[in-house]
Amino acid sequence: MSSAAAIRLQVEGSLAKRVPAALTLKTKQAPELFSTGISDVDAMLGGGIPRGSISEVAGTASTGKTSFALSTIAAITQSGAACAWVDVSDALSPESAAAANIVLKRLLWLRMSAERRLRVTDKPWPRLEQALKATDLLLQAGGFAAIVLDMSDVLPQHATRIPLSTWYRYRLSAEQARTAVVLLTQTPCANSCAALSLRSEPAHVRPFSSDGETALYEGQRYTLVRERNRNEGSMIHQKKPPMRAEWPAETLWSRVR
Amino acid sequence: MYAVFYPPNFAAQVAAKQRPELRKRAFALVDGEPPAEVVITANQAARTAGAEAGMTKLQAEIIPGVAVVRRIPEDEVSALAVLHMVACMFSPRIESVENAPGTYALDIRGMNGLFGDEAQLANKLRQRIMAAGFLANVAVAQNFDAAVCLARGKNRVSVAPPGHEAYALRDLPLHVLNPTMEQAETFHAWGIRTCGQLAALAETDLISRVGQAGKRLHLLARGAAPHLMFPMEPSFEESLIERMELDFPVEMLEPLLFLLARMTDTLLERVKSKALAIALLRVVLHLDGGKQHKRIVRPALPLEDKPTLLKLLQLDLETHPPSAAILKLELSAQSAAPYRAQHGLFLPQAPEPGRLEILLARLRKLLGEERVGAVELKDDHRPNAFRMVPFATPPPKKSEEPSFSVATALRVCRPPQAVSVALVEHAPVRVFWEGQRYVVHEIAGPWRVSGQWWSEANWCREEWDVRLKAENAERVCRIAFDPRSRCWYVQGTYD
Numbered sequence: 001m002s003s004a005a006a007i008r009l010q011v012e013g014s015l016a017k018r019v020p021a022a023l024t025l026k027t028k029q030a031p032e033l034f035s036t037g038i039s040d041v042d043a044m045l046g047g048g049i050p051r052g053s054i055s056e057v058a059g060t061a062s063t064g065k066t067s068f069a070l071s072t073i074a075a076i077t078q079s080g081a082a083c084a085w086v087d088v089s090d091a092l093s094p095e096s097a098a099a100a101n102i103v104l105k106r107l108l109w110l111r112m113s114a115e116r117r118l119r120v121t122d123k124p125w126p127r128l129e130q131a132l133k134a135t136d137l138l139l140q141a142g143g144f145a146a147i148v149l150d151m152s153d154v155l156p157q158h159a160t161r162i163p164l165s166t167w168y169r170y171r172l173s174a175e176q177a178r179t180a181v182v183l184l185t186q187t188p189c190a191n192s193c194a195a196l197s198l199r200s201e202p203a204h205v206r207p208f209s210s211d212g213e214t215a216l217y218e219g220q221r222y223t224l225v226r227e228r229n230r231n232e233g234s235m236i237h238q239k240k241p242p243m244r245a246e247w248p249a250e251t252l253w254s255r256v257r
Numbered sequence: 258m259y260a261v262f263y264p265p266n267f268a269a270q271v272a273a274k275q276r277p278e279l280r281k282r283a284f285a286l287v288d289g290e291p292p293a294e295v296v297i298t299a300n301q302a303a304r305t306a307g308a309e310a311g312m313t314k315l316q317a318e319i320i321p322g323v324a325v326v327r328r329i330p331e332d333e334v335s336a337l338a339v340l341h342m343v344a345c346m347f348s349p350r351i352e353s354v355e356n357a358p359g360t361y362a363l364d365i366r367g368m369n370g371l372f373g374d375e376a377q378l379a380n381k382l383r384q385r386i387m388a389a390g391f392l393a394n395v396a397v398a399q400n401f402d403a404a405v406c407l408a409r410g411k412n413r414v415s416v417a418p419p420g421h422e423a424y425a426l427r428d429l430p431l432h433v434l435n436p437t438m439e440q441a442e443t444f445h446a447w448g449i450r451t452c453g454q455l456a457a458l459a460e461t462d463l464i465s466r467v468g469q470a471g472k473r474l475h476l477l478a479r480g481a482a483p484h485l486m487f488p489m490e491p492s493f494e495e496s497l498i499e500r501m502e503l504d505f506p507v508e509m510l511e512p513l514l515f516l517l518a519r520m521t522d523t524l525l526e527r528v529k530s531k532a533l534a535i536a537l538l539r540v541v542l543h544l545d546g547g548k549q550h551k552r553i554v555r556p557a558l559p560l561e562d563k564p565t566l567l568k569l570l571q572l573d574l575e576t577h578p579p580s581a582a583i584l585k586l587e588l589s590a591q592s593a594a595p596y597r598a599q600h601g602l603f604l605p606q607a608p609e610p611g612r613l614e615i616l617l618a619r620l621r622k623l624l625g626e627e628r629v630g631a632v633e634l635k636d637d638h639r640p641n642a643f644r645m646v647p648f649a650t651p652p653p654k655k656s657e658e659p660s661f662s663v664a665t666a667l668r669v670c671r672p673p674q675a676v677s678v679a680l681v682e683h684a685p686v687r688v689f690w691e692g693q694r695y696v697v698h699e700i701a702g703p704w705r706v707s708g709q710w711w712s713e714a715n716w717c718r719e720e721w722d723v724r725l726k727a728e729n730a731e732r733v734c735r736i737a738f739d740p741r742s743r744c745w746y747v748q749g750t751y752d
Contacts, residue, residue: 060732061732061752062731062732062733062750062751063752064752065752066666066668067663067666067752068663070664071663071664080607082607082608089668091668091669091670091671091749092668092669093668094632094641095640095667096664096665096667097632097666099664100663100664104631104633105631106650107631107632108630108631108648109629109630109631109632109645110620110629111629112624112628130623130624134623134624137619137620137623138616141612141615141616142608142612143607143608143609143612143613143650144608153668202731205724207699208700208701208722208724214701215699216701217701217722217751219665220665220733248662249662249663249664249665249666250663250665251664251751252664
């Protein structure tokens with residue numbers, strides 16, 4: 001045994017009661033993943049969104065954030081687990097949720113806004129505060145496989161003012177509760193606390209009518225760009241997955257067509 | 258051994274007890290819906306004067322000197338409660354005798370040490386009933402029905418020694434056996450007047466003539482009819498109540514919670530003794546000024562956990578605080594079989610029922626009653642018709658839904674936001690929304706929808722799907738035109 005190894009053993013032995021394996025690197029476990037229900041996105045993410053950490057999806061309006069989150073929640077609720085949707089702007093459409101095949105009984109919906117919003121620039125602090133507190137309570141109680149914190153309508157100047165300590169607290173709570181926190185925002189705000197950071201963008205525009213048919217909105221193509229994934233360094237992802245995935249979303253009536 | 262007390266003419270006794278002016282008068286009690294009221298009973302004086310059960314009210318009124326009074330069922334209920342209480346003093350096992358109001362049978366086995374022998378007990382029982390304001394015959398016998406027949410047939414106290422029931426019943430008239438009219442007429446025609454004469458008949462001959470009912474009458478007359486006693490038991494649910502009066506009015510909830518904790522603990526102990534759990538807690542706070550503040554806490558699953566129940570009570574009272582100081586509090590519970598679940602290692606993640614209840618109560622306090630829960634779609638054509646239902650995790654079970662392509666989600670504006678729209682040939686070309694000017698790049702519509710035309714809540718609108726473009730923003734929205742208010746508004750954004 002080399003002297004370095006002997007010293008290491010000696011140090012670890014003396015610290016064993018206080019810090020177990022103080023000088024040995026902790027092997028990182030491959031995180032459990034939840035499928036998003038979109039095969040292209042799953043392929044990009046190496047299987048889905050990670051459980052027990054924060055996944056952030058940022059993008060402007062009409063870039064598919066809500067459709068992506070609904071598809072993910074649908075896949076999780078269909079597996080039998082319970083999920084929660086913290087709706088800062090009270091914007092979730094139950095019809096869209098049902099169309100995404102979410103098991104509605106397994107989705108706890110928390111609706112924040114009670115008062116009439118006059119302008120979008122009005123200060124959303126009371127609603128945001130309620131939402132952050134409600135998410136805290138959900139994470140502390142545990143038992144939810146995924147929690148979506150939907151801040152899509154909160155302006156970037158407000159969302160970025162949420163203290164970093166909040167996201168840090170969420171990260172720890174999510175890890176303990178084994179809950180996937182999905183954050184929908186206009187601009188990234190969880191910074192380094194998000195294990196997975198995605199940017200959503202519109203893909204090429206699909207026209208309402210083609211070949212002179214009656215105009216009909218049939219769906220949209222969206223792009224998800226992977227900006228950061230803490231879990232990609234794990235051994236199971238030897239082959240680097242693509243950084244960008246394009247996926248389609250269809251309206252309910254185009255399915256019938 | 259059974260002791261039976263029988264207050265003869267119970268309804269008349271109750272009426273005379275409640276209305277002292279009737280005690281020295283002849284009176285008949287009437288009951289029924291006016292004008293078809295009939296006499297149900299009368300006291301001795303009235304019967305002597307000619308009043309009898311079954312007469313109409315008019316017939317009774319024309320008998321001179323007989324007062325006709327209406328029966329009050331509430332008085333009889335309270336009189337029964339008094340008699341029941343007296344019976345409870347002598348035995349824990351009591352049965353109310355059928356078809357004889359006010360008659361109770363007491364199982365007096367093992368009561369000798371407390372009340373002396375059978376005769377002494379019967380005398381003490383009769384004295385206690387008389388002290389409560391009723392006249393009653395008391396009979397003691399080994400056989401239940403023999404004791405009932407003796408009490409009905411003999412005045413004051415009668416004791417039949419074990420094995421001598423038939424002898425004791427020998428001289429009693431047949432009506433103590435409660436025969437039907439037809440049977441009474443048959444026996445009368447045969448010249449049988451007493452129980453002894455009936456008991457002397459051959460059983461098989463009697464059955465061949467009267468039928469199986471004859472067998473029962475024969476057994477009764479011999480004092481040998483079998484009877485399984487069903488003792489009355491106080492209702493368990495009614496006992497799950499705790500009351501407390503406060504020395505001085507309390508305005509703060511915190512000191513109240515100490516009392517509620519104690520009361521919840523007592524209720525839980527009572528419930529747990531029957532291997533049950535608490536399914537519902539009802540708090541009634543009597544407030545200063547005479548008002549009552551009632552709250553009901555109903556956990557999704559029956560709970561046995563005191564901290565959880567107490568936390569639910571606290572959160573509910575904090576969400577709905579009383580309007581004045583509290584003078585008296587009352588806590589009642591409803592019991593149910595406790596929730597048992599077999600957990601598995603490989604079952605999907607779901608919140609723990611107890612913790613979930615508290616979480617939901619906290620969230621309701623934070624956001625409001627209607628803002629927390631699961632959603633249920635209504636069977637309605639109106640877009641976005643839904644109702645909130647309480648969230649309770651269903652049993653973890655995989656559901657195989659048919660897989661479709663990903664659906665485009667609509668982010669709904671609640672309430673819909675009014676916008677200004679510039680039209681060209683009845684179609685929107687520009688939209689002014691949130692201080693921004695959007696150009697309609699693509700448009701699909703109008704989709705005319707309406708509903709509930711048969712009621713006042715009828716609605717109609719023209720919906721358009723539009724791709725809006727501003728200088729640096731693009732969004733696909735659904736805008737709608739309401740022809741009634743002639744107003745344009747944004748229903749939501751596709752995202």
